Amino acid sequence: xxxxxHLILLSLxxxxxxxxxxxxxxKLTLFRTPSLPHHSDSLLLASxxxxxxHPGLSVPVVSGAPxxxxxxxxxLRVGSPPQTLTLVTDTGSDLIxxxxxxxxxxxxxxxxxxxxxxxxxxxxxxHCYSSACSLLPPPPHSHCNHTxxxxxxxxxxxxxxxxxxxxxxxxxxxxxxTSSGREAQVPGIAFGCGxxxxxxxxxxxxxxxxxxVLGLGRGAVSFASQAGRSTFxxxxxxxxxxxxxxxxxLLGPHEPTKPMSxxxxxxxxxxxxxxxxxxxxxxxxxxxxxxxxxxxxVDSEGNGGTVIDSGTTLSFLVxxxxxxxxxxxxxxxxxKERVPKVQSFDLCVNASGEVKLPTLKLGLKGGAVMAPxxxxxxxxxxxxxxxxxxxxxxxxDGFSILGNLFQQGFLFVFDNERSRxxxxxxxxxx
Ligand SMILES: *[C@@H]1O[C@H](CO)[C@@H](O)[C@H](O)[C@H]1NC(C)=O
Ligand SMILES: *[C@@H]1O[C@H](CO)[C@@H](O)[C@H](O)[C@H]1NC(C)=O
Ligand SMILES: *[C@@H]1O[C@H](CO)[C@@H](O)[C@H](O)[C@H]1NC(C)=O
Ligand SMILES: *[C@@H]1O[C@H](CO)[C@@H](O)[C@H](O)[C@H]1NC(C)=O
Numbered sequence: 001x002x003x004x005x006h007l008i009l010l011s012l013x014x015x016x017x018x019x020x021x022x023x024x025x026x027k028l029t030l031f032r033t034p035s036l037p038h039h040s041d042s043l044l045l046a047s048x049x050x051x052x053x054h055p056g057l058s059v060p061v062v063s064g065a066p067x068x069x070x071x072x073x074x075x076l077r078v079g080s081p082p083q084t085l086t087l088v089t090d091t092g093s094d095l096i097x098x099x100x101x102x103x104x105x106x107x108x109x110x111x112x113x114x115x116x117x118x119x120x121x122x123x124x125x126x127h128c129y130s131s132a133c134s135l136l137p138p139p140p141h142s143h144c145n146h147t148x149x150x151x152x153x154x155x156x157x158x159x160x161x162x163x164x165x166x167x168x169x170x171x172x173x174x175x176x177x178t179s180s181g182r183e184a185q186v187p188g189i190a191f192g193c194g195x196x197x198x199x200x201x202x203x204x205x206x207x208x209x210x211x212x213v214l215g216l217g218r219g220a221v222s223f224a225s226q227a228g229r230s231t232f233x234x235x236x237x238x239x240x241x242x243x244x245x246x247x248x249x250l251l252g253p254h255e256p257t258k259p260m261s262x263x264x265x266x267x268x269x270x271x272x273x274x275x276x277x278x279x280x281x282x283x284x285x286x287x288x289x290x291x292x293x294x295x296x297x298v299d300s301e302g303n304g305g306t307v308i309d310s311g312t313t314l315s316f317l318v319x320x321x322x323x324x325x326x327x328x329x330x331x332x333x334x335x336k337e338r339v340p341k342v343q344s345f346d347l348c349v350n351a352s353g354e355v356k357l358p359t360l361k362l363g364l365k366g367g368a369v370m371a372p373x374x375x376x377x378x379x380x381x382x383x384x385x386x387x388x389x390x391x392x393x394x395x396x397d398g399f400s401i402l403g404n405l406f407q408q409g410f411l412f413v414f415d416n417e418r419s420r421x422x423x424x425x426x427x428x429x430x
Contacts, residue, residue, distance in 0.1 A: 056252030067209030070313030079120030090311030094219035097192030163199025261368035270302025281363030345387035352384030
């Protein structure tokens with residue numbers, strides 16, 4: 001594993017703890033807000049996007065590591081003529097939004113520094129009377145003056161670390177490649193044209209190189225929902241690959257060429273954005289740990305559970321499970337290999353020589369087993385020092401997150417039609 005550049009390190013530091021007094025993980029996960037019930041979403045969506053059936057579509061995805069970001073970037077072509085924009089791929093939120101620039105003559109602006117909506121013939125604002133506006137969560141996350149139906153539909157979207165994006169809900173045409181290599185245009189994609197972004201997730205190094213977020217959650221406004229595909233898949237390439245390996249976000253049915261394991265996607269009615277999976281068993285270096293099943297469950301208040309989130313770098317586990325897993329790792333790492341803690345990582349080892357790191361396996365509902373290599377949960381934080389890249393969820397009412405590092409090298413298929421997550425540990429090269 002190549003050493004991390006100090007830029008990545010910086011982003012991870014910020015990703016972990018924006019200020020010492022506020023130890024919440026920084027992540028692009030939707031702040032849990034009451035959003036529209038799932039079913040009315042789908043109904044609205046069905047009428048809005050009826051008849052949109054195309055072959056599979058692809059969007060290139062690369063690691064943001066060369067920019068010092070712990071995120072994965074999608075290159076989406078938006079507008080007419082298309083402008084290629086770099087967006088953070090985020091299965092932990094729904095909204096697609098782009099930083100918008102009102103420049104009239106943008107020739108002195110850097111390309112891909114914002115979306116120049118005045119240069120696009122297909123841009124239009126969503127108004128309050130439009131049914132698209134009602135896809136947004138209720139105020140304060142959207143704002144319409146209902147006595148003035150022609151006023152623009154405003155959005156305000158808040159992420160888990162209280163980062164906020166605000167602006168005007170709008171529609172545009174996206175251009176993508178079909179699986180046969182032809183270009184396809186998908187008109188009428190509703191997105192946030194952002195004029196304000198604040199907070200560590202949206203302004204810190206993790207965001208450098210990106211000009212927006214591609215929400216892939218389960219809600220009606222997400223990119224996956226709007227593209228009219230009930231299934232999408234991606235494979236996040238190892239961020240240390242040099243040169244960086246480009247892979248694809250594929251929208252549409254996945255024809256498996258390799259054997260896949262499946263686990264049900266669980267719905268939490270109180271957080272309908274998220275793709276939850278159920279962890280049932282955990283083992284460290286082949287020894288299974290005793291963790292009460294209730295530790296992993298979503299409770300009656302909608303707290304707990306485990307979310308697959310491409311917009312968060314590290315993984316976070318609820319406290320009781322984390323303590324046992326950490327203890328098991330500590331037991332398996334030789335005393336002479338341990339080095340003092342670095343930043344907020346609880347377990348660090350001297351990896352300058354040959355060191356065999358303990359392995360972690362997750363047994364999921366339905367019998368699927370996820371056994372990623374140690375590089376998915378040990379991070380080289382300083383040259384020759386690797387730390388366990390799993391941390392505890394800082395809040396008692398929080399939920400567990402399997403972040404993008406943990407997902408590296410797996411092909412994931414989000415099959416919403418059959419409510420299941422497929423995965424295969426094949427690497428991203430094919
Ligand atoms: C836009 O600005 C550039 C440089 O400032 C100038 O050369 C060009 O003529 C302008 N184009 C229009 C359409 O005004
Ligand atoms: C809504 O628009 C009406 C008419 O323009 C105006 O009188 C009213 O103050 C507005 N309400 C809000 C909450 O902005
Ligand atoms: C789309 O397909 C064309 C032709 O196969 C290819 O040249 C181009 O790089 C592809 N673009 C993307 C963004 O995948
Ligand atoms: C790691 O071990 C090597 C020798 O095996 C030693 O030279 C080096 O100083 C150690 N690094 C740390 C951070 O302890």
